[in-house]
Amino acid sequence: MAKFILNGQPVEVDADPAMPILWVVREKLGFNGTKFGCGIAQCGACTVHLDGQPVRSCSTPVSAAEGSEVTTIEGIAGPEGELSALQKAWISEQVPQCGYCQSGQLMSASALLRDNPTPSDADIDAAMSGNVCRCGTYTRIRRAIKVASGQLEPRTEEA
Amino acid sequence: MNDMTPEKKTGALTKWSRRGFIGAGVLAGGGLLIGIGVRPGNPIGELAPKLVGAEGEQLVNSWVKIGVDNVVTAIVPHCEMGQGAHSVLAQMLADELDADWSKVEVMQAPTDGTYVMTDTARMFVAPFTLNAADWIEPTWNGLFTQISKALDVMITGGSSSIRTTGQGQMRVAGAAARKMLVGAAADAWGVPASEIETRDSMLYHKASGKSATYGEFASAAAEQTMDQTPTLKDPSQYRLIGKSKARTDIPSKVNGTAEFGMDAAPEGLSVSYAATIRPPAPGTRVASMDTTQAKEMSGVLQILNMGDFVAVVADSYWQAQQALNTVDVQWTQSESAIKSTADQFNAYAKALDEAGATGGDVAASKGDTQAALSSAVTTLEAEYKAPYLAHAPMEPINCTAHVMDGKCDVWTSTQVPLTVRSALSEATGIAKDDITVHHPYLGGSFGRRLEAVYAVMAARIAQATGYPVKSIWSREEDTQKALYRPAELSRFKAGLDESGSLVAYDNIFTHRDDPKEASVPGIYSIPNTSVRVAEAERYLPFAAWRSVDHSQHGWFIESFIDEAAHAAGQDPYEYRLAMLKDAPRHAAVLKKVAEISDWSAPRAEGTAKGIAIVESFGTIVAQVIEVDMSSGKPKMLNVWAVCDAGFVVNPDGFRNQIEGGIVFGLTAAMYGELDLVDGGIKQSNFHDYKMLRMNETPDITVEIINSGDVPTGGAGEPGLPPAAPALTNAIFAATGKRLRELPIAKQFA
Numbered sequence: 001m002a003k004f005i006l007n008g009q010p011v012e013v014d015a016d017p018a019m020p021i022l023w024v025v026r027e028k029l030g031f032n033g034t035k036f037g038c039g040i041a042q043c044g045a046c047t048v049h050l051d052g053q054p055v056r057s058c059s060t061p062v063s064a065a066e067g068s069e070v071t072t073i074e075g076i077a078g079p080e081g082e083l084s085a086l087q088k089a090w091i092s093e094q095v096p097q098c099g100y101c102q103s104g105q106l107m108s109a110s111a112l113l114r115d116n117p118t119p120s121d122a123d124i125d126a127a128m129s130g131n132v133c134r135c136g137t138y139t140r141i142r143r144a145i146k147v148a149s150g151q152l153e154p155r156t157e158e159a
Numbered sequence: 160m161n162d163m164t165p166e167k168k169t170g171a172l173t174k175w176s177r178r179g180f181i182g183a184g185v186l187a188g189g190g191l192l193i194g195i196g197v198r199p200g201n202p203i204g205e206l207a208p209k210l211v212g213a214e215g216e217q218l219v220n221s222w223v224k225i226g227v228d229n230v231v232t233a234i235v236p237h238c239e240m241g242q243g244a245h246s247v248l249a250q251m252l253a254d255e256l257d258a259d260w261s262k263v264e265v266m267q268a269p270t271d272g273t274y275v276m277t278d279t280a281r282m283f284v285a286p287f288t289l290n291a292a293d294w295i296e297p298t299w300n301g302l303f304t305q306i307s308k309a310l311d312v313m314i315t316g317g318s319s320s321i322r323t324t325g326q327g328q329m330r331v332a333g334a335a336a337r338k339m340l341v342g343a344a345a346d347a348w349g350v351p352a353s354e355i356e357t358r359d360s361m362l363y364h365k366a367s368g369k370s371a372t373y374g375e376f377a378s379a380a381a382e383q384t385m386d387q388t389p390t391l392k393d394p395s396q397y398r399l400i401g402k403s404k405a406r407t408d409i410p411s412k413v414n415g416t417a418e419f420g421m422d423a424a425p426e427g428l429s430v431s432y433a434a435t436i437r438p439p440a441p442g443t444r445v446a447s448m449d450t451t452q453a454k455e456m457s458g459v460l461q462i463l464n465m466g467d468f469v470a471v472v473a474d475s476y477w478q479a480q481q482a483l484n485t486v487d488v489q490w491t492q493s494e495s496a497i498k499s500t501a502d503q504f505n506a507y508a509k510a511l512d513e514a515g516a517t518g519g520d521v522a523a524s525k526g527d528t529q530a531a532l533s534s535a536v537t538t539l540e541a542e543y544k545a546p547y548l549a550h551a552p553m554e555p556i557n558c559t560a561h562v563m564d565g566k567c568d569v570w571t572s573t574q575v576p577l578t579v580r581s582a583l584s585e586a587t588g589i590a591k592d593d594i595t596v597h598h599p600y601l602g603g604s605f606g607r608r609l610e611a612v613y614a615v616m617a618a619r620i621a622q623a624t625g626y627p628v629k630s631i632w633s634r635e636e637d638t639q640k641a642l643y644r645p646a647e648l649s650r651f652k653a654g655l656d657e658s659g660s661l662v663a664y665d666n667i668f669t670h671r672d673d674p675k676e677a678s679v680p681g682i683y684s685i686p687n688t689s690v691r692v693a694e695a696e697r698y699l700p701f702a703a704w705r706s707v708d709h710s711q712h713g714w715f716i717e718s719f720i721d722e723a724a725h726a727a728g729q730d731p732y733e734y735r736l737a738m739l740k741d742a743p744r745h746a747a748v749l750k751k752v753a754e755i756s757d758w759s760a761p762r763a764e765g766t767a768k769g770i771a772i773v774e775s776f777g778t779i780v781a782q783v784i785e786v787d788m789s790s791g792k793p794k795m796l797n798v799w800a801v802c803d804a805g806f807v808v809n810p811d812g813f814r815n816q817i818e819g820g821i822v823f824g825l826t827a828a829m830y831g832e833l834d835l836v837d838g839g840i841k842q843s844n845f846h847d848y849k850m851l852r853m854n855e856t857p858d859i860t861v862e863i864i865n866s867g868d869v870p871t872g873g874a875g876e877p878g879l880p881p882a883a884p885a886l887t888n889a890i891f892a893a894t895g896k897r898l899r900e901l902p903i904a905k906q907f908a
Contacts, residue, residue: 096409
């Protein structure tokens with residue numbers, strides 16, 4: 001029986017200790033916002049926070065989360081579902097195309113901004129280059145991080 | 160039957176509307192429903208009951224619902240795979256309807272013959288092809304030929320949704336609905352319809368001070384006589400079209416609630432999970448398998464030899480995949496003589512050698528190219544190679560299938576839901592009417608999900624097990640066992656006159672798929688042109704891959720034109736511009752990109768710029784790429800793109816697509832390559848089939864020229880073709896090294 005805190009709530013789940021966190025949260029706990037992309041920690045679609053640190057959940061066994069806090073995309077909005085500054089910026093900059101990688105992008109970006117409230121381009125490159133976006137939204141992700149960190153003004157609809 | 164002969168191509172939108180049929184009806188519980196049929200007779204009488212699940216055969220391509228709650232719902236037949244079609248199609252409808260955009264919802268049309276696009280599709284799309292040059296005409300022919308081949312295709316592809324369904328159906332349905340609402344209000348208020356104004360889903364009569372919501376008149380509007388050819392707005396009247404309205408699907412994509420095929424969790428179904436493996440060589444089958452270890456592993460329910468693949472079904476996907484990894488499968492041998500990348504290109508070279516200087520099938524011919532080559536002052540030759548490529552969408556291939564009691568339900572990401580339904584019917588023996596294809600959002604596609612095989616595999620597994628199964632392909636399976644952008648070999652000869660002008664252009668290559676004009680340098684004025692194709696065996700199965708033939712030929716042609724410019728000792732921008740003297744739209748796009756990229760400015764130390772222009776899917780795109788070679792390896796600094804798609808409906812959404820196309824094109828140019836080794840594909844996952852990442856992505860500036868008043872071109876694909884040649888042309892400008900094969904990165908390792 002694996003025990004950890006998921007988005008602030010304690011959970012107990014019957015799973016093989018070697019089973020990756022990704023599949024535990026998706027299949028056993030029904031949190032589908034975290035995505036399977038590559039299975040070998042190469043694309044970042046499965047990024048979650050483990051005790052605040054971004055990890056690739058496809059390659060992190062649930063045993064590593066024992067007694068720890070796991071945060072998924074479902075856990076980054078406020079208690080009433082109000083969007084975080086990053087999520088709002090993702091909307092104002094119209095970042096997602098297909099959207100499949102964006103949970104992972106947001107989890108990497110939110111860890112970045114927590115540790116570094118006004119990241120430079122180099123900081124953004126360092127924090128975000130583990131996340132692949134096949135639709136190619138990188139320039140918008142960069143802009144949204146800068147909007148969320150107050151370094152750029154949000155886009156307006158008539159632009 | 161197709162009477163859209165050239166001499167009848169005037170006023171085709173009116174003609175089409177008359178030939179089609181707009182029908183209206185009352186929804187259960189009130190409200191107005193409008194559909195556009197493709198054959199005579201009001202389709203709505205039969206359509207309305209469909210909303211509560213009845214069956215019927217009427218052909219209706221799109222609709223709008225207006226509820227008594229004043230919510231306007233656009234029911235969109237196209238899938239949403241990141242291109243924004245759901246939202247922008249709704250935007251087009253809402254504009255003509257004068258709807259309140261904040262109360263517009265989008266619904267994915269169900270997979271039903273109601274939404275079929277048959278060979279009559281030509282009629283629907285003809286209005287948008289009217290202004291196309293003759294040389295691009297084959298695009299349309301190719302598209303409709305493909306559609307016609309399958310009798311029940313709902314297809315999202317070809318960068319076509321906005322300029323076909325949007326322009327010809329969503330706008331017409333919106334305009335017709337508005338007129339009916341006005342008519343109903345005029346009757347009720349006893350005032351002339353001409354005095355009623357509409358705005359934000361409200362009706363107003365200024366003189367009497369009366370006003371009402373659309374919802375209040377939705378049912379009465381359904382009783383109004385419908386105008387079969389409603390007047391569409393003039394661009395000066397647009398309120399939503401041409402504006403960068405925020406996409407309706409994006410909020411769900413920032414909080415994890417968007418549902419992709421992978422996330423299907425049908426209520427009341429307890430699904431098991433399948434991992435599958437297909438043979439490494441196309442066309443081979445399972446010879447034998449050893450499951451000794453796998454069958455003892457935790458969670459494993461069944462191990463199935465399906466003949467053409469092996470499946471392990473388990474309590475979780477991870478357990479299924481772990482067990483599958485231990486199954487030792489032996490495969491039958493491929494009969495192809497091609498085992499390696501070298502074998503493939505040798506087969507191509509042989510076909511081109513055999514065709515010789517004048518053989519092969521003619522794709523385009525003008526003047527006397529052989530004579531012009533022999534009298535040219537300067538001649539040059541070049542051979543270009545493009546590798547096989549995978550689509551690699553972020554969402555791995557998957558399908559959830561439930562086959563029970565003669566019924567089949569599947570949940571899957573697909574660009575062709577009706578094709579999936581037919582394939583499922585054939586594979587399972589279940590009648591089409593008893594098959595339901597649910598298709599949520601696609602986690603990327605780029606042409607990958609135009610096939611049905613993965614849904615068929617899932618349904619066969621579910622049929623074999625007798626319980627619902629979610630089948631997930633590993634990333635490795637999708638990289639190695641899919642359909643592919645073909646590898647291609649292309650040879651050029653050019654002849655220049657004493658002024659350096661290109662007077663002879665000869666090109667022969669190995670495949671001509673779609674669009675047919677992709678290999679034709681039709682935008683340029685070249686007096687003697689010979690374009691030929693010599694078909695050769697292609698080992699891996701073909702897939703349409705974002706921009707299809709333009710993905711190779713855009714690079715081939717624009718690289719070779721660059722070679723000609725340098726051979727002539729001329730600036731590659733000026734050289735192209737001189738050849739665009741009969742193509743004013745293209746010339747304007749090229750001039751604009753030179754302007755915004757400061758083309759004529761001196762280059763910074765170690766940097767250079769390259770330029771390219773390609774028209775594809777009706778949109779002209781020119782790009783300039785700035786590269787820094789000072790480290791000895793290419794570092795991309797900037798991309799400037801200028802696009803003319805006629806008229807852009809949602810500028811920000813359009814720019815997002817162009818940006819994505821550029822990154823997709825640059826990814827392929829820098830890294831994209833699948834090698835054949837022992838008859839299988841060597842690359843397997845993102846570590847060796849690399850993607851461009853944040854730190855490598857250049858700044859991208861996209862500018863739009865609206866040269867027309869309707870969308871004539873697409874958005875999803877046209878950004879891609881100029882990217883690779885602009886980059887390799889920049890690398891040439893910096894280094895003098897002409898890259899004639901891709902990918903780039905390994906040539907600077």
